[in-house]
Amino acid sequence: MLGPISAEELGLVAIHEHIGYGMPGSELDTKWWKTPEERYEETVPKLRKFHENGGGTFVDATGICNGRDIDYYKSLSRKTGVHIVACTGFVGGDTALPHFARASVDYLARHFIHEITVGIGDTGSKAGVIKVGVSRGGRMTELDKRIYRAAARAAVATGVPILTHLAIDARPAIDIFNEEGLPLDRVLFGHVDDGVNAESTPDTWIIEQGGRLGFDTFGYETELPDPPFWARPRKDRMEHFLRFVQGGHADKVLASADANCSPLGWPGVKGHTVNYIFEVLIPDLRANGVDEATINKIFVENAADFLSIRN
Amino acid sequence: MTDTTTSTPTVNTVLGPVPADELGVVAVHEALLSVVPGAEHAYDISMDRAEIFEVLAGKLRDFRAHGGGTIVDSTGMFHGRDVNLYEALSRSTGVHIVASTGMGPEEMLGGYFLTPQTNPPTPWPAEKFADLFTKEVTEGMVVPRVERRGAAGLVASTATSEGMTATDESLFRGAARTALNTGVPVSIRYGKDALGDLGVVLDEQLPAHRIVVGGLDRRDAAAAGAPLEVAQRGAFVALDHVGLDDDDAYLTDRERAALVLDLVKAGHGSRILLSSNAIGVAKGQPDYDLPFSYVVSKFVPFAKLQGLSDEDARRILVDNPRDLLTLR
Numbered sequence A: 001m002l003g004p005i006s007a008e009e010l011g012l013v014a015i016h017e018h019i020g021y022g023m024p025g026s027e028l029d030t031k032w033w034k035t036p037e038e039r040y041e042e043t044v045p046k047l048r049k050f051h052e053n054g055g056g057t058f059v060d061a062t063g064i065c066n067g068r069d070i071d072y073y074k075s076l077s078r079k080t081g082v083h084i085v086a087c088t089g090f091v092g093g094d095t096a097l098p099h100f101a102r103a104s105v106d107y108l109a110r111h112f113i114h115e116i117t118v119g120i121g122d123t124g125s126k127a128g129v130i131k132v133g134v135s136r137g138g139r140m141t142e143l144d145k146r147i148y149r150a151a152a153r154a155a156v157a158t159g160v161p162i163l164t165h166l167a168i169d170a171r172p173a174i175d176i177f178n179e180e181g182l183p184l185d186r187v188l189f190g191h192v193d194d195g196v197n198a199e200s201t202p203d204t205w206i207i208e209q210g211g212r213l214g215f216d217t218f219g220y221e222t223e224l225p226d227p228p229f230w231a232r233p234r235k236d237r238m239e240h241f242l243r244f245v246q247g248g249h250a251d252k253v254l255a256s257a258d259a260n261c262s263p264l265g266w267p268g269v270k271g272h273t274v275n276y277i278f279e280v281l282i283p284d285l286r287a288n289g290v291d292e293a294t295i296n297k298i299f300v301e302n303a304a305d306f307l308s309i310r311n
Numbered sequence B: 001m002t003d004t005t006t007s008t009p010t011v012n013t014v015l016g017p018v019p020a021d022e023l024g025v026v027a028v029h030e031a032l033l034s035v036v037p038g039a040e041h042a043y044d045i046s047m048d049r050a051e052i053f054e055v056l057a058g059k060l061r062d063f064r065a066h067g068g069g070t071i072v073d074s075t076g077m078f079h080g081r082d083v084n085l086y087e088a089l090s091r092s093t094g095v096h097i098v099a100s101t102g103m104g105p106e107e108m109l110g111g112y113f114l115t116p117q118t119n120p121p122t123p124w125p126a127e128k129f130a131d132l133f134t135k136e137v138t139e140g141m142v143v144p145r146v147e148r149r150g151a152a153g154l155v156a157s158t159a160t161s162e163g164m165t166a167t168d169e170s171l172f173r174g175a176a177r178t179a180l181n182t183g184v185p186v187s188i189r190y191g192k193d194a195l196g197d198l199g200v201v202l203d204e205q206l207p208a209h210r211i212v213v214g215g216l217d218r219r220d221a222a223a224a225g226a227p228l229e230v231a232q233r234g235a236f237v238a239l240d241h242v243g244l245d246d247d248d249a250y251l252t253d254r255e256r257a258a259l260v261l262d263l264v265k266a267g268h269g270s271r272i273l274l275s276s277n278a279i280g281v282a283k284g285q286p287d288y289d290l291p292f293s294y295v296v297s298k299f300v301p302f303a304k305l306q307g308l309s310d311e312d313a314r315r316i317l318v319d320n321p322r323d324l325l326t327l328r
């Protein structure tokens, strides 16, 4: 947000998080409104704690029409010392508003490239990652595919990586990336651990193709007092993750909590923050015998390798 | 927002309720700032407020110079509506501005309404739209995530051109309920079937005289006799592409004038509204740069040459829109 930094400076990275996410149109419903005072009050302590816990970089995976707010992120970054990486792209076709939903692959690619190389709006800040995703329903729509193809072209042109929302229906996605000549290690197939879709996500196959896996909904657990519909038992998610971490794929996985510091168009999940990474996830990994070098690999080295702009 | 201490009929403008008799000549179906949702984020579209203000102020002054009194921005709550800008424009130019709530067609909605974060992602029903739109009248129009301001004076919706979708129907029913809850009128732009789409709103028990049906100068509707039938049901008939003379899908101005005269002759002079669907400033879509004054300065004089009486002209330009917009 505050300009390019060297990969060595990223530190521990939360690879898929949200300062605040809302579906497009939720800004019209006063039910979700909060004052700026409330927003900062909910957000700053979480980021400060993230920093104190040793967190270096917060990747905001909020798409273009979902309440992404660059000036706000800049102020948060400057005041808390946390590097914030913003994305271009869309969470899924169903979050792209009509101007983009009607656009050609070529236009979408130009838009993404502009946000990566020139800047986002008039903020001067450049996007560091491209967000794409599968619409509700779990099958890639025609629009989802147009966005994936545009993202692939932008990734090839700029060297910035792609982060996906959901990894189900991975075949058409990988076909598109291959057709556009994008090496698959530039793609993090996210939410492979999500409670609704994990069963039907071809995680092993994605790794075989060369993709990276994002176990990035840690903390959305059925153990919560009021779990969201995508929650999953903590133990199941951890076992799933360990199968890859301890099965020879530690260099292909990333992990995050997909938490909202201050949700924009939904109630959020009370008590779930980015700091789950420090408070629960890393201790759990240690308890399961994962050594410090591997933990460092997942949260620092893999993230740096993924986020580094590759020309 | 209505003044309950007197019985003076009023209209909701962006600067507050105005006595209905003060509206003057009204253009009911126009767009001030019209932004295709999402275009405000586009890398190649500038949103220079000062420039937008200057262009709109110039057009509103031209409208006023030709006898115009009131512009209705009928684009709803999610197509570039900017309440603060409209307040400043109204103060600066002296033109009354009525802003609208409502949304549609389905394609123009945000995902919040179509694929909400619930399982399954069921689109919004009529009742939720009614609540959202009603509050825009009773509590004020939203400046997203910042504040509410003045009351909406109209609730507008549009159906998908290939035919009304289930969500379009929810929007139409929600708009009708908003009108019943608040006393503002409903504007609909039909999709494929003018009478069928009007029927959805009437089915909510909203009296026909609280509804304006736009787009009745579309060639297919005119050929099917829809303008006359809509008038017979008691709704307002908006011939609202005045000045659009080179589009095969719409009547020419000559044909439009003939249709006006036919409706007057059939006794429906009190149901006719004329407007242009001009766009003051367009973002994310082609400009449509017709002056807001076109109806009053060009078309009505032409219709008079074709035989429209001064009395009927005045009725169409002043009385009918006043009757529509007056809070009931």
Ligand SMILES: [Zn+2]
Pocket (backbone or CB within 6 Å): A016, A017, A018, A061, A258
């Ligand atoms: Zn996310």
